[in-house]
Structure formats: C-alpha cells, structure tokens
Amino acid sequence: MPEHEQxxxxxxxRVRDLEDRLALMQILATxxxxxxxxxxxxxxxxxxxxxVYDTYPAVLHGRAAIADMVTGELHQxxxxxxxxxxxxxxxLEVDGDRAxxxxxxxxxxxxxxxxxxxxxxTGANRWEFVRTAQGWQVTHRVNRQLDGDAEARxxxxxxxxxxxxxxxx
Amino acid sequence: MPEHEQxxxxxxxRVRDLEDRLALMQILATxxxxxxxxxxxxxxxxxxxxxVYDTYPAVLHGRAAIADMVTGELHQxxxxxxxxxxxxxxxLEVDGDRAxxxxxxxxxxxxxxxxxxxxxxTGANRWEFVRTAQGWQVTHRVNRQLDGDAEARxxxxxxxxxxxxxxxx
Amino acid sequence: MPEHEQxxxxxxxRVRDLEDRLALMQILATxxxxxxxxxxxxxxxxxxxxxVYDTYPAVLHGRAAIADMVTGELHQxxxxxxxxxxxxxxxLEVDGDRAxxxxxxxxxxxxxxxxxxxxxxTGANRWEFVRTAQGWQVTHRVNRQLDGDAEARxxxxxxxxxxxxxxxx
Numbered sequence: 129m130p131e132h133e134q135x136x137x138x139x140x141x142r143v144r145d146l147e148d149r150l151a152l153m154q155i156l157a158t159x160x161x162x163x164x165x166x167x168x169x170x171x172x173x174x175x176x177x178x179x180v181y182d183t184y185p186a187v188l189h190g191r192a193a194i195a196d197m198v199t200g201e202l203h204q205x206x207x208x209x210x211x212x213x214x215x216x217x218x219x220l221e222v223d224g225d226r227a228x229x230x231x232x233x234x235x236x237x238x239x240x241x242x243x244x245x246x247x248x249x250t251g252a253n254r255w256e257f258v259r260t261a262q263g264w265q266v267t268h269r270v271n272r273q274l275d276g277d278a279e280a281r282x283x284x285x286x287x288x289x290x291x292x293x294x295x296x297x
Numbered sequence: 298m299p300e301h302e303q304x305x306x307x308x309x310x311r312v313r314d315l316e317d318r319l320a321l322m323q324i325l326a327t328x329x330x331x332x333x334x335x336x337x338x339x340x341x342x343x344x345x346x347x348x349v350y351d352t353y354p355a356v357l358h359g360r361a362a363i364a365d366m367v368t369g370e371l372h373q374x375x376x377x378x379x380x381x382x383x384x385x386x387x388x389l390e391v392d393g394d395r396a397x398x399x400x401x402x403x404x405x406x407x408x409x410x411x412x413x414x415x416x417x418x419t420g421a422n423r424w425e426f427v428r429t430a431q432g433w434q435v436t437h438r439v440n441r442q443l444d445g446d447a448e449a450r451x452x453x454x455x456x457x458x459x460x461x462x463x464x465x466x
Numbered sequence: 467m468p469e470h471e472q473x474x475x476x477x478x479x480r481v482r483d484l485e486d487r488l489a490l491m492q493i494l495a496t497x498x499x500x501x502x503x504x505x506x507x508x509x510x511x512x513x514x515x516x517x518v519y520d521t522y523p524a525v526l527h528g529r530a531a532i533a534d535m536v537t538g539e540l541h542q543x544x545x546x547x548x549x550x551x552x553x554x555x556x557x558l559e560v561d562g563d564r565a566x567x568x569x570x571x572x573x574x575x576x577x578x579x580x581x582x583x584x585x586x587x588t589g590a591n592r593w594e595f596v597r598t599a600q601g602w603q604v605t606h607r608v609n610r611q612l613d614g615d616a617e618a619r620x621x622x623x624x625x626x627x628x629x630x631x632x633x634x635x
Contacts (some may be wrong), residue, residue: 130346135474136304142481142555143311149320156454157388158457161399161421165453165522187332188616210444212401214385217553219495230499231549234574234583236403236419245416246402250574252499274502275548275576282501288496312480319487326557327626330568330590333612334622365611379613381570381588383554405572405588407613414572414585 148222151264152229154258158264160213168198173267176258183251183271210238212245218255219287225259231286249273252280254287317391320433321398321426337367341420345427352420352440354355379407383415387424388456394428399456402440418442421449423456486560487604490567490595498551498571506536513604514596521589521609550577550583556593557625563597568625571609587611590627 129139155174158276160172172191174265181197183189188194197203235249256268272280298307324343329339341360344350349355350366359361379434385401425437429452441449467475468598479583502510510529513519519526519535535541554570561595573587610618 129543129556132301132470134359134473135478136301136308139308139477139481140304142485143308143315143556146315146481146484146488147311150315153386154388156399157386160385160401161388161453164421165450165457167457170454170457170459171382174450210442210517211417212403212443214401215494216576218446219385219492230500231495232552234550236416238419240444242415243417243494245419246580247416247574247585248581250548250576252502273548273552275578276546277486281503281545283507284499285505288500289502292510292568301470305470305477307475308477311478312484315484315557316480322555323557326555326569329554329570330557330622331626333590334619334626336623336626339626343608351630376619377614379611381572381612383572386555396572405585407588411584414588416585426611436531445509 133279139228145222146205146225148264149220152220152227152255153232155257155266156215156218156231156255160215161202163176163198163213164207164211165258166198166204166207168195171195173297175269181266181271182269184273188285206260209240210245212236215253222290223288227257227259227267228283228287229255229257231255232274233238246272252283254283314391317396317428317433318387321389321396321424322387324396324426324433324435325384325387325424329384331387332367332372333376334379335367335373335376336422337364340367341363344438345429348435349437350440351438351444352437359381375404375406378409379414381405384422390456396426396428396433397456398422398424398426398451400424401443421452423452483560486565486597486602487558489505490558490560490565490593492511492554493595493602494556494567494569494593497579498553501536502542502545502549503553504536504542504545506533509533509536517604518606519604519609520607522611524566527631528592544575545580549581550574553591561626565595565597565602566625567593567595568622569593570612590621592621 172195178190184203184225214234218229218231220229231253233253236245237248239246251273254270258262258267274280328396341364347359350363368369372452383403383422387400390397400422402420405414406417420440420442426433427436442448510533516528520533552572556567556569559566569591571589571591574583575586577584589609589611592608596600596605612618
C-alpha cells in the first residue's frame with residue numbers, strides 16, 4: 129500500500145475513535161434533557177431494544193420499561209415540581225464495537241420553600257454501549273448511590289484501576 | 298477526483314465537524330469562568346455583537362447589555378460572596394454554519410453560615426450559534442428554570458424529539 | 467511536497483489537537499472516580515512523579531503525597547460516608563507539549579439525616595499538563611474556593627482574558 133494510503137487509513141481510524149467518543153458523550157448529554165422533559169421514547173431509544181437500566185432497587189429491562197419509568201407517576205411528579213438529572217464528564221473506554229463510560233449522575237429537585245434546589249441523589253454510573261447500524265446504543269447502565277456503600281466505590285475503581293481493566297474486569 | 302483526494306476531503310469534513318463540537322463546548326466552558334471572575338468583555342465576546350441572552354425575566358440585547366449584567370450590582374454582590382455558574386455536558390447539533398447546544402446550568406452560591414453552597418438556580422438552556430470569521434459565536438441563549446413550569450420541559454423536548462427536530466422545530 | 471502530502475500533514479496536526487483535548491478531558495474525568503473509590507495509585511498517576519496539587523491550605527508535592535491524601539483518615543472518612551468530587555466541563559488551551567485546563571470542581575457529601583447531599587466545596591481550578599512518553603500528565607493543579615476571595619476570580623480571569631493570556635500570564 130502506498131505511503132499516503134497508509135497515512136489516510138491511520139487518520140480514518142483516529143477520526144473514527146474521536147467520533148465515537150463524542151457520540152458517547154452525546155448519549156449522556158441526551159439522557160437528562162429527555163427524561164426531564166418527559167420524552168419517554170427519545171429516552172428509551174438511547175438503549176438497545178433489550179437494554180437494561182439498573183438503578184437500585186429497580187432494574188428496568190428493555191425500552192418499554194424505561195419509557196414506563198419516564199411516564200410513571202413518581203417521575204412525572206418530580207418533573208412537574210422541578211427536577212434535573214445531571215450527568216458528569218464521562219471517563220471513556222472504547223474497544224472496537226463496545227465501549228464503557230463511567231460518570232457521576234445527580235438528581236436535583238426544586239424546593240419551593242427555600243427558593244433553591246436539593247441534591248437528592250448522587251450516583252456512580254457505568255454505561256455499557258454497543259455500536260449498531262443506528263449508532264452507539266446503551267446495553268446496560270448501572271447507577272449506584274455514593275452513600276458510603278462499597279458498591280459505588282467498586283464501580284469506580286473498576287474503571288480507573290488499570291490492572292483490573294487489563295484482566296477484563 | 299482521484300480516490301485519495303476523495304478520502305482526504307471526507308476526512309477534512311469529519312475533522313471540521315469534530316473541531317466544531319469542541320469549539321462549542323469551549324464556549325460553554327468559558328462562560329462560567331468569565332462571569333464568575335467579573336470578566337465582562339470576555340463574557341460578552343462569546344456572543345455576536347447583537348446576540349441575545351434571554352434569562353427570564355431579563356432579556357439582554359447585545360454585548361453591551363451582557364457586559365452590563367456582569368458589572369452590575371447584583372452580579373458583583375454574588376461573585377464577591379462566592380458564586381459558580383456551572384454548565385453541564387451539552388447536547389450538540391451542528392448544521393453547516395449554525396449550531397445548537399442544549400445543556401443544564403446551575404447557579405451555586407456560597408452560604409457562609411452553613412460552610413456550604415446552595416443551588417439557587419437550575420436551568421434548561423438552548424444556545425444558538427453562528428460560525429463567523431472569528432469562530433463560533435452565540436446568537437441567542439435562552440435559560441429557563443426547571444421549577445415545574447412547562448417552558449423548560451418544552452425547551453428540552455425540542456432538542457431530543459427527532460420528529461420535531463426534522464420538522465425544523 | 468505534493469499537495470496531498472501537505473493535506474495529510476495538516477489533518478494529522480488537527481487530529482492530534484483533537485486527541486489532545488479529549489485526553490485532557492479524560493484526566494479530569496478520571497480524577498473523581500479515582501479518589502472517590504480510594505484508588506490512590508490511579509489518582510497519583512495522573513500527575514508527573516513530582517507533580518503538585520495545591521489545594522489550600524495543603525500543598526501536596528509528588529505522587530506519594532497525593533496517594534497519602536487519598537489513603538488518609540479525612541479522605542477515607544468522607545468516602546465511607548458518601549462523597550463525590552465532581553469536575554466541570556474544562557476550558558482548554560493546548561500549546562505544543564504543554565496545556566492548561568480551567569474548570570470548576572465540587573465536593574459533595576452525603577447527609578444521611580436529610581436524605582440528601584450537601585455541597586461542601588466549590589472551587590476554581592487551574593490544571594497544568596505536560597505531554598510525556600506515557601501521555602499527558604498533570605504538573606500542577608491549583609484549587610481555590612469560590613468563597614468571595616479574589617484568588618479564585620484571578621485564577622478564572624487569567625484563563626479567559628485574552629490580553630493577559632497573550633502576555634503569557
């Protein structure tokens with residue numbers, strides 16, 4: 129292969145990796161606006177058809193269950209009194225057609241009485257993705273409260289501990 | 298056109314799109330540090346000369362009005378007692394020389410009495426941009442409180458609802 | 467140099483700049499999950515061997531001191547009762563093998579009594595980086611509280627004020 133073809137192929141790989149990372153960020157940046165506006169279908173479509181959202185103690189299986197959460201009474205009550213589902217800057221690992229994002233989430237609620245917002249939830253999240261014909265989609269999201277319990281710390285250490293990462297953990 | 302020229306042209310388009318997205322993120326990442334340091338001119342320069350910042354109930358028209366907000370009594374009082382204007386991870390749509398970012402914002406204030414910070418405002422934001430000879434600039438920013446009112450939800454659903462997006466809404 | 471070689475070289479420079487920016491974001495996105503999971507070595511490895519973390523009133527010199535902070539009694543107490551070290555969207559300046567990120571940080575603590583989280587700290591941060599054979603590493607991070615004191619505002623204005631930036635400040 130001529131040298132410039134090799135250079136072009138190398139650039140194509142690097143550009144695709146960058147596009148992948150921005151596409152994954154876009155998914156996290158879409159989740160909050162979708163659920164806080166009650167947009168059940170756009171929220172559910174971030175997942176694969178049988179994708180899982182495990183947010184203790186609920187484990188939602190498939191898009192229909194995720195859409196039902198958005199249209200459900202609890203969620204509707206929150207967004208009609210003022211709620212924000214914030215996602216933090218994600219730590220990203222892309223490996224071919226699979227990827228993992230590790231990020232904080234917060235659920236912030238309007239408190240009319242004090243003219244302010246209360247942070248109700250702060251979680252450690254692991255988002256797992258697959259590349260599909262329709263772009264990256266979530267196969268599994270786990271959200272664990274940072275309340276002192278070991279589970280959230282384990283989720284975070286799995287992302288940042290290179291030795292464990294190399295062992296496929 | 299030879300094959301490698303086509304490949305290079307395709308890469309140039311993709312790289313430009315990635316650069317656009319990072320440039321738009323940089324604008325959001327500049328706004329907070331500018332206003333929280335009282336840097337009126339750098340804050341105003343993020344907008345076009347006649348750009349609008351609509352933050353209910355105030356609608357600021359043009360750079361001079363935005364700079365006046367930063368140097369104004371209320372804002373100066375906030376930043377001298379401790380304030381942070383936080384912007385969330387943006388949902389981005391780039392279309393040629395126009396772009397839209399949809400993101401959360403928060404205004405967090407120091408509360409000396411409790412040695413902590415209070416979230417005073419949490420908003421849904423739509424930032425509209427134009428590509429200029431000086432790079433991307435804000436033409437219009439709308440900030441609506443997530444206080445249960447429908448306006449903030451409508452702003453968010455416009456960004457994530459593909460059908461409405463395709464209709465040009 | 468033939469025209470397509472020039473085009474490829476220009477693309478390589480642009481792609482490298484984009485990769486640099488995402489690599490710097492990844493460092494900020496790694497810091498929180500590392501310290502909030504008590505992963506002392508992964509946190510320390512974000513810095514150069516003799517890198518500095520200046521978080522008033524402590525100034526930590528070198529990786530060992532940063533790791534000691536993570537394993538120390540205060541930090542362990544925080545993460546075992548629930549803590550989140552959040553980093554905001556960074557303002558980035560890359561200049562060859564040096565870079566600077568300017569961003570907000572927050573330290574959010576679980577408050578069991580009110581079933582919520584309290585924002586204990588909100589800071590202005592300047593992260594300085596060097597490109598090494600192992601990728602980008604932090605040489606110096608300064609974190610100053612946004613409590614009304616001039617230091618945090620000065621840190622932010624240095625990042626956004628173009629005139630000062632051009633003077634090398």
